[in-house]
Each structure stands twice: as C-alpha cells, then as structure tokens.
Amino acid sequence: MIFNTGRHMKVKFRRLGLTLSAAASVLSACGGGSNDSSNNPALNPTDTASDVRASAIVAQMTLDEKISQVHGAGTTCAVSGASCIPGIPRLGIPDQVPTDSSAGVKTSLPNNLALAATFDTQLAYAYGDLIGKEVRQLGFTESLGGGVNIARELRNGRNYEYLGEDPLLTGDFIVARTKAVQAHKVVSTVKHFAANSQETNRYTASSNVDERTLRELYLLPFEMAVKDSQVGNVMCAYNFVNGIKACQNAHLITDILKNEWGFKGKVQSDWELALDDGVQGANAGLDEEETGSANDYVLGPFGKYSQFNQRLKAAVQSGAVPTSRLNDMVKRKLRTLIEVGVLDDAPTATTIPADQLSAGAKFSQSVAEQSMVLLKNAVHTGSNNATLPLTASTTGKIVVIGGNADRAVMGGGGSGHAPGADASVVACFRPGTKVGSAGVEPACAPWYASSPLSAIKSAAPNATVSYIDGTDAQAASAAASNADAAIVFATRFQSEDIDLPSLSLSNALTDPANQAYDQDALITAVSAKAKRVIVVLEVGTAVTMPWIDSVDSVLVAWYPGPQGGPAIADVLFGAANPSAKLPISFPKRDADLPEGPITGESLVYNYTEELNIGYRWFDAKQIEPLFPFGFGLSYTTYAYGNVSATPDGQGNFNVTFTVTNTGTRAGVETPQVYAGIPFGGEPPKRLVAYQKVALAPGESKNVTLNVDAKRLGVWDDSSQKWILPGGSYSFYVGGSSRNVLATSGGTVTQRSL
Ligand code: BGC
Numbered sequence: 185m186i187f188n189t190g191r192h193m194k195v196k197f198r199r200l201g202l203t204l205s206a207a208a209s210v211l212s213a214c215g216g217g218s219n220d221s222s223n224n225p226a227l228n229p230t231d232t233a234s235d236v237r238a239s240a241i242v243a244q245m246t247l248d249e250k251i252s253q254v255h256g257a258g259t260t261c262a263v264s265g266a267s268c269i270p271g272i273p274r275l276g277i278p279d280q281v282p283t284d285s286s287a288g289v290k291t292s293l294p295n296n297l298a299l300a301a302t303f304d305t306q307l308a309y310a311y312g313d314l315i316g317k318e319v320r321q322l323g324f325t326e327s328l329g330g331g332v333n334i335a336r337e338l339r340n341g342r343n344y345e346y347l348g349e350d351p352l353l354t355g356d357f358i359v360a361r362t363k364a365v366q367a368h369k370v371v372s373t374v375k376h377f378a379a380n381s382q383e384t385n386r387y388t389a390s391s392n393v394d395e396r397t398l399r400e401l402y403l404l405p406f407e408m409a410v411k412d413s414q415v416g417n418v419m420c421a422y423n424f425v426n427g428i429k430a431c432q433n434a435h436l437i438t439d440i441l442k443n444e445w446g447f448k449g450k451v452q453s454d455w456e457l458a459l460d461d462g463v464q465g466a467n468a469g470l471d472e473e474e475t476g477s478a479n480d481y482v483l484g485p486f487g488k489y490s491q492f493n494q495r496l497k498a499a500v501q502s503g504a505v506p507t508s509r510l511n512d513m514v515k516r517k518l519r520t521l522i523e524v525g526v527l528d529d530a531p532t533a534t535t536i537p538a539d540q541l542s543a544g545a546k547f548s549q550s551v552a553e554q555s556m557v558l559l560k561n562a563v564h565t566g567s568n569n570a571t572l573p574l575t576a577s578t579t580g581k582i583v584v585i586g587g588n589a590d591r592a593v594m595g596g597g598g599s600g601h602a603p604g605a606d607a608s609v610v611a612c613f614r615p616g617t618k619v620g621s622a623g624v625e626p627a628c629a630p631w632y633a634s635s636p637l638s639a640i641k642s643a644a645p646n647a648t649v650s651y652i653d654g655t656d657a658q659a660a661s662a663a664a665s666n667a668d669a670a671i672v673f674a675t676r677f678q679s680e681d682i683d684l685p686s687l688s689l690s691n692a693l694t695d696p697a698n699q700a701y702d703q704d705a706l707i708t709a710v711s712a713k714a715k716r717v718i719v720v721l722e723v724g725t726a727v728t729m730p731w732i733d734s735v736d737s738v739l740v741a742w743y744p745g746p747q748g749g750p751a752i753a754d755v756l757f758g759a760a761n762p763s764a765k766l767p768i769s770f771p772k773r774d775a776d777l778p779e780g781p782i783t784g785e786s787l788v789y790n791y792t793e794e795l796n797i798g799y800r801w802f803d804a805k806q807i808e809p810l811f812p813f814g815f816g817l818s819y820t821t822y823a824y825g826n827v828s829a830t831p832d833g834q835g836n837f838n839v840t841f842t843v844t845n846t847g848t849r850a851g852v853e854t855p856q857v858y859a860g861i862p863f864g865g866e867p868p869k870r871l872v873a874y875q876k877v878a879l880a881p882g883e884s885k886n887v888t889l890n891v892d893a894k895r896l897g898v899w900d901d902s903s904q905k906w907i908l909p910g911g912s913y914s915f916y917v918g919g920s921s922r923n924v925l926a927t928s929g930g931t932v933t934q935r936s937l
Pocket of ligand 1: 266284328375454455599
C-alpha cells in the first residue's frame with residue numbers, strides 16, 4: 185500500500201449536552217456591536233433579501249465575534265461532529281456542527297461509487313434525502329459528503345467515495361444529492377475543490393493541469409453543484425493546484441468559483457493541513473478554516489499552526505487582510521445559514537425512531553441491489569442457461585469461499601466510511617504496527633456484520649451450502665470440485681490516506697493488515713476444478729482479472745453497506761435483476777492506464793493526458809478495456825435500433841432510438857448517449873445523456889433524450905469561455921460506452937454558451 189506522508193486522525197469532540205434551541209429573530213436580537221465603521225458591509229444592487237439580512241447581522245458583530253465564525257474552535261458545541269463553530273446567541277446565530285456523512289450518518293448506505301453505478305439520479309436524490317434527514321435529526325447543521333473528484337487515477341484510495349470517471353454523471357449526482365440534503369435545512373458540501381486525484385502526498389503534491397482540462401473534467405461537477413443546486417459549502421482540497429495550495433488559490437476560489445460562477449456560499453478548508461498561510465488563504469477567498477483551533481499559537485496535532493483565529497485577527501488589524509474580506513467571509517456564512525433555513529430553524533438533536541431506521545435499512549439494501557454490476561455471466565458447458573441467477577432447485581450443493589463471507593462484507597476507510605461497521609467481526613492482522621517508509625499505521629478495514637453465507641443459505645433452503653475460507657487454495661479447490669457452484673468472495677480494502685499499489689486484488693504483501701492470502705491464486709485454483717465459478721468482488725474501484733476467462737460469472741458488489749449479505753444473495757438468486765453499469769472503466773492491466781504506478785516519490789502530478797482519462801483514454805488510444813465504462817449485464821437482454829439525432833436550432837440535440845427487451849425477464853436498462861465533438865483535442869466521445877428505462881419481456885420503447893448544448897461545450901482557451909463548437913456532431917447510443925450505434929447529428933454553427 186502507498187501511504188500518505190501525514191497521518192490522518194479524526195478530531196472528535198465531547199458531547200456536552202443539548203443543542204442551543206432555535207434563536208430568536210435576528211433583527212430583534214441585534215445590539216451591542218462595535219462602532220467601527222468598517223463593520224458595515226457594503227450592499228450591492230443585486231443583493232437578495234438573504235444578502236441584506238446577512239449584512240445587517242454582520243454590521244452588528246464585533247471583530248472577535250466575526251473571527252469566531254470563520255474557524256472551528258474545539259469542544260464547545262452541544263453535539264459532537266467533525267468540528268464546531270459555536271453560535272452567538274445574542275445575534276441568533278446557532279452552533280454550526282458539520283458531520284461526515286458521505287454514505288450516511290446513522291443509516292449506512294452503499295458507497296458513492298456504487299450509487300453512481302445505478303445511473304439513477306432519482307435514487308441519488310433519495311440517497312441524499314435519507315442522509316439530510318438524519319444529519320438534521322442528529323442535531324448537525326452541515327453534511328460533509330458530496331465528494332466529486334473525478335477518477336483520473338483508478339488507484340486513488342478514495343475513489344469509492346466519489347462518483348466515477350465521468351464529469352456529467354458526477355455532476356448530475358451531486359446536484360440531486362445537494363438538493364435533497366439542503367431540503368432538510370442542512371448545509372450540503374461539495375468536495376474536494378479541486379483536482380484532488382490521489383492520496384499519496386496529498387498535503388504536499390501539486391496537480392498541474394491546464395485550464396481547459398480543469399474546466400471540462402475536474403471543475404464541471406463543482407460548477408453544476410453551484411449553478412444547478414446552489415450548494416452552500418465548497419470544501420477546498422489539501423493538494424496544490426498548479427503550484428498553489430487549493431485553499432489559497434485565488435484563481436480557483438475567487439476568479440472561477442465566486443466571480444465567474446456566482447457562488448454565494450462559503451469556502452471551507454479541508455481538515456487540518458489545507459492551509460499554511462492564513463493571509464494568502466483569506467485574500468484568495470477562503471471563508472472558513474477547519475478544523476481550526478482555540479489558539480493559533482499552539483502547535484496543532486499535525487505539526488502546523490492554525491491560521492484563522494488570533495492570526496487572522498492580527499492580519500485584519502494590520503490591514504494585511506481587509507475588513508471587507510472578513511465581513512464577506514462572515515456574510516457568506518450567515519447568508520448560507522439563512523438560505524438553507526438553519527438560522528431560523530436550528531436543529532435539535534433527537535433520537536431517530538426505530539421504524540425510520542428499519543425503513544432506512546431496507547432502502548440501503550435496495551440501493552445495494554440496484555448498484556451491483558454483473559460483468560460476466562457465461563453459459564456453462566453442458567447447460568442451456570447462464571450461470572446466474574442460481575436457481576435453488578438446480579443448485580444442490582454450493583460452496584462459498586473466502587472473503588470472510590461467513591461473517592461480513594467490507595467497507596472503505598477514512599472519513600468516507602459510513603458508521604455501523606462492527607470492527608470485531610473480522611480481525612485486522614496488524615493493528616497498530618508500523619509499516620512502510622512513511623512510518624504510518626496500516627489501516628484496518630471496517631466490516632459490516634452481514635453474512636452473504638447466511639443469506640445464500642436462506643435463498644437456497646434445500647441446498648447444501650458450506651463455507652471454506654480462502655487461506656488454503658488447494659482445499660478450496662477440492663471443495664469446489666465437489667459442488668454444483670463455487671462462489672468465491674474477493675475483497676480489497678481502500679481508504680482515505682492510502683492509494684492502491686495496483687488494480688490487482690490484494691494479497692498478504694500488498695495489504696498485510698487485511699489480507700492473508702493471494703486472492704488471484706485462489707480464484708485460479710478454484711476455477712481449475714469447479715463445475716461453475718462465480719466471483720463476487722467487494723471493491724471500491726476497478727480490478728484487474730487475470731482469471732477472467734476461466735470463471736463463469738463476475739458480480740461487482742462494491743462496498744455494499746450493512747445489508748450487503750442479503751443484497752448479494754438476492755442478485756445471485758435472481759430476486760433482483762442486475763441493472764447497474766460501470767461508472768469507471770476496468771482496464772486489462774495497470775500498464776494500460778495513462779499514468780505509471782504511484783510511487784510516492786513525486787510531488788508533482790502532471791495531467792499530461794489532458795482530456796483523455798477513463799473511457800476517453802481507452803477510446804483515444806484504441807486500447808481494449810477489460811470492461812468499458814457504462815457496461816453491465818442483466819438477466820435479460822436488450823437491443824437498440826432506429827437511432828437518429830437532430831439539432832433543434834438552439835444548439836441542443838434530440839437523440840431518438842428504440843430499446844427493446846429481447847429476453848424473458850422484466851428489466852431496467854440504461855441507454856447512454858455519447859457525442860463526438862468537432863473540436864481539436866476532444867476525445868472520440870463523451871457521455872452527454874442517459875436514462876433508466878424499465879422494459880417488460882419483449883417490450884420496445886421509443887426514447888428521445890434531449891442533449892443540452894451545455895453538455896457539448898468546450899472550454900475555449902483563446903476566449904476563456906465555454907463555446908459550442910461549430911461543425912458536424914456524431915452521436916453514439918447503446919448500453920455501454922463501447923457497444924454503440926452511431927448516427928450523424930448534423931452541423932451547427934459555433935455559439936457561446
Ligand atoms: C477529509 C474530508 C473530511 C474531513 C473531516 C478530511 O481529511 O479529506 O473529506 O470531510 O477530513 O473528517
């Protein structure tokens with residue numbers, strides 16, 4: 185494993201009692217402010233009622249009060265979260281407590297990459313809805329989910345927290361999530377701004393990326409979150425972008441985010457080490473330091489001083505940071521609290537009712553079932569049927585092998601992990617020991633106590649189902665030779681702070697804390713003897729499969745959450761029909777990726793592949809992936825036809841086609857529309873539209889998807905603007921990025937967007 189050079193540690197605050205009750209009306213609570221005329225934040229002609237109200241509160245605040253609102257400060261909030269900014273009761277400002285909630289805060293959900301595999305934005309809304317509701321019920325004001333870093337580097341340890349390799353899919357999902365979370369009067373976050381593509385040297389390395397690539401790939405989801413869902417909080421990243429720390433980067437924060445996109449919320453630093461020059465940060469547009477501290481002159485736990493408390497005050501007093509900037513920082517905070525509804529209706533911590541939690545668990549299982557991607561499903565020699573779904577009646581003897589499938593399913597690590605894992609169900613082999621040149625602890629995977637084995641037994645009550653762990657490949661292979669079906673579970677742990685050394689399944693060498701044996705060797709040995717082999721992968725990014733030709737079926741279950749066991753069994757036995765698609769490409773080998781292995785030696789990551797990441801890379805270089813972006817099988821089959829595309833005269837296109845269920849089961853297909861853009865440097869195609877379509881057996885539907893001109897936009901370096909390039913457009917329609925029907929969309933003239 186490749187570790188970060190700094191050790192990550194979550195700062196937890198003590199629970200001190202009850203949340204402050206919702207404060208009285210701000211205007212009536214005003215009073216006691218300083219007489220300093222610089223306290224009067226200027227009003228603009230375009231100010232909304234929220235702006236005016238926020239400015240009125242700022243005008244009442246003392247310098248110390250303002251400073252208190254722009255940094256986390258330790259342990260004085262009533263609920264315990266990732267940080268705490270104490271409120272100011274006299275002004276009706278409540279405590280502000282963010283909580284990590286990437287995949288849930290009380291109810292744990294499958295990870296975000298799994299969610300993206302559903303290609304279902306309504307489900308993304310429901311996912312955000314559950315999270316927002318619980319975040320508020322628990323008394324928090326801000327949700328720290330919303331990771332949208334594009335999977336440029338498939339070995340990035342945090343890919344499981346993000347939404348895959350496509351900026352449109354990622355953008356659509358963050359917009360749905362943000363709207364849902366903020367509807368619960370919770371400030372939603374989008375993170376990590378920007379180009380935060382790997383964990384190795386994350387505090388020190390610079391992502392060097394040209395403007396066009398930045399805009400079209402890495403910034404687009406942020407832009408959508410700002411413009412299409414009015415996200416309240418943007419968390420800037422630990423890394424440098426083009427040599428300047430992201431949280432001190434005026435081009436990113438002020439020029440693009442605030443001035444160009446019109447973002448009116450606040451910019452919050454990532455935790456602990458994102459800021460090293462408070463004056464530069466404040467003047468670049470950073471609005472809030474996390475985790476901050478009660479004293480900027482006491483060395484923090486990570487060997488750095490905080491910046492936005494006494495140091496910022498001194499900088500404002502000396503004029504190094506203008507008072508107008510401090511006022512703006514506070515105004516943005518207050519305006520967001522007003523807009524989202526926190527200021528007038530602050531949360532009070534409550535107990536989440538049991539029936540809500542059980543509905544949440546059902547939802548979690550349903551998301552897991554909808555997110556699992558069936559990659560291979562061969563007809564076994566001597567049989568007429570595909571291997572999956574298994575039928576309880578024809579599968580007399582099943583052996584389940586490895587992956588702790590008798591006890592648990594794996595979760596990802598770090599702040600993206602949703603609570604609810606039971607650490608004791610699976611032992612970590614090296615807790616607390618030190619390995620690696622960076623001298624950091626190997627991470628122990630969290631596991632949810634949900635047994636696929638028990639669920640398989642319930643699904644096949646008349647079958648003989650046995651379990652053998654994977655430590656002895658020969659014993660597993662012998663057991664498999666005796667069974668009608670062998671189901672091999674393979675897991676690979678990923679976490680914040682740690683990148684993967686390769687896309688291979690892990691073994692005892694590459695993950696000594698969590699893995700005792702060579703999983704590739706196990707699958708190969710079992711395949712040599714078994715009648716049917718089904719591989720279930722619990723992973724948070726792509727996997728290489730040297731054994732792919734010798735297994736019958738492969739199901740990617742991602743990190744499926746606490747109902748993973750029953751969800752996997754439901755898919756294996758056909759109670760659920762797989763409908764998910766890969767939100768990332770699966771390459772045949774690491775050497776097919778644009779980048780060499782992450783060695784930890786470099787402090788500069790040059791994005792020299794420019795726009796060619798993920799499927800764009802495989803298309804541009806004509807490399808056959810193992811499984812392409814957008815790919816996923818079902819227990820039925822689909823056919824496409826009658827594809828046509830017409831421009832509407834406004835720069836948009838309507839793409840029309842038929843999709844037919846050619847099999848014997850009802851299913852849900854995800855037609856995808858890709859466009860070839862007539863502009864130099866663009867990859868052969870990009871995803872521009874998609875939709876879930878439910879089809880009964882034999883049913884055919886005519887589908888028209890509108891492709892908004894914005895989705896065809898190119899960042900024009902010469903004018904520094906988005907344009908719709910003039911020329912002739914091609915469209916490609918199908919059930920994956922590779923299996924497509926092409927059509928010409930006709931010609932349009934260039935226009936600005
Ligand atoms: C992570 C953030 C997270 C924060 C608070 C940081 O290390 O990068 O994504 O929200 O910790 O836990």
